[in-house]
Amino acid sequence: MAKIENPSCSECGQLHCYRHNKKYPDFCLTENVDPAAHAETLGHYRGDSIDAKVAHAAAEVEGLYYCKLSRAEEIVAFARRIDAKRIGIATCLGLIEETRIFTKVLRAAGLEPFTVLCKVGSTDKTEIGIDEELKIQCGSFEACCNPILQARQLNETKTDLNVIMGLCVGHDSLFTKYSEALVTTLVTKDRLNGHNPAVTLYTSNTYSKRILDPEYLADL
Numbered sequence: 440m441a442k443i444e445n446p447s448c449s450e451c452g453q454l455h456c457y458r459h460n461k462k463y464p465d466f467c468l469t470e471n472v473d474p475a476a477h478a479e480t481l482g483h484y485r486g487d488s489i490d491a492k493v494a495h496a497a498a499e500v501e502g503l504y505y506c507k508l509s510r511a512e513e514i515v516a517f518a519r520r521i522d523a524k525r526i527g528i529a530t531c532l533g534l535i536e537e538t539r540i541f542t543k544v545l546r547a548a549g550l551e552p553f554t555v556l557c558k559v560g561s562t563d564k565t566e567i568g569i570d571e572e573l574k575i576q577c578g579s580f581e582a583c584c585n586p587i588l589q590a591r592q593l594n595e596t597k598t599d600l601n602v603i604m605g606l607c608v609g610h611d612s613l614f615t616k617y618s619e620a621l622v623t624t625l626v627t628k629d630r631l632n633g634h635n636p637a638v639t640l641y642t643s644n645t646y647s648k649r650i651l652d653p654e655y656l657a658d659l
């Protein structure tokens with residue numbers, strides 16, 4: 440295997456930072472962390488700040504419900520613990536049916552969902568400079584995704600927590616950038632794998648081995 444120039448945690452065979460049951464590698468990020476910077480991060484998790492509240496809520500959901508709850512249920516448990524009542528949903532058009540079901544879950548839990556579809560604003564793709572040839576159906580009106588408007592509308596609604604439902608790669612980045620509320624994800628879009636991106640990684644030695652082929656990747 441070719442030597443990796445700048446090894447990081449993905450090249451670590453020890454993972455000693457987790458349980459202190461092996462030893463740190465030479466390039467260990469824990470061993471080399473600046474103590475002051477490390478302490479500064481820990482300060483976020485202590486006390487009464489929102490960061491502390493979120494960190495403790497996440498740890499409590501993990502600790503209490505490890506392998507017992509689905510992610511949809513974990514979002515309910517997490518929202519309760521951070522006192523989030525109004526839940527924004529930034530949904531993809533392709534996930535609207537799943538979003539409708541999730542809103543029923545949230546309402547049944549006493550929460551208040553508010554959904555904004557990716558196509559909100561209804562602007563044709565060509566109006567933002569996207570080539571007609573890049574449309575899924577050339578020659579027809581096809582709205583562009585507007586993740587910034589999704590975020591702005593949820594910001595105006597003053598949501599306490601926003602949930603991504605299958606936004607495209609990149610659109611999710613913009614949504615997260617412009618969302619004022621904390622963001623978590625229920626569904627990560629992967630059209631090829633039924634929205635389970637890990638499938639490609641699980642099958643990288645067999646059906647998906649193209650993803651390790653540099654020539655194939657060079658053309659993407």
Ligand code: SF4
Nearest residue numbers: 448451455456467469
């Ligand atoms: S922090 Fe150190 S021990 Fe932990 S995974 Fe990274 S390199 Fe390995």
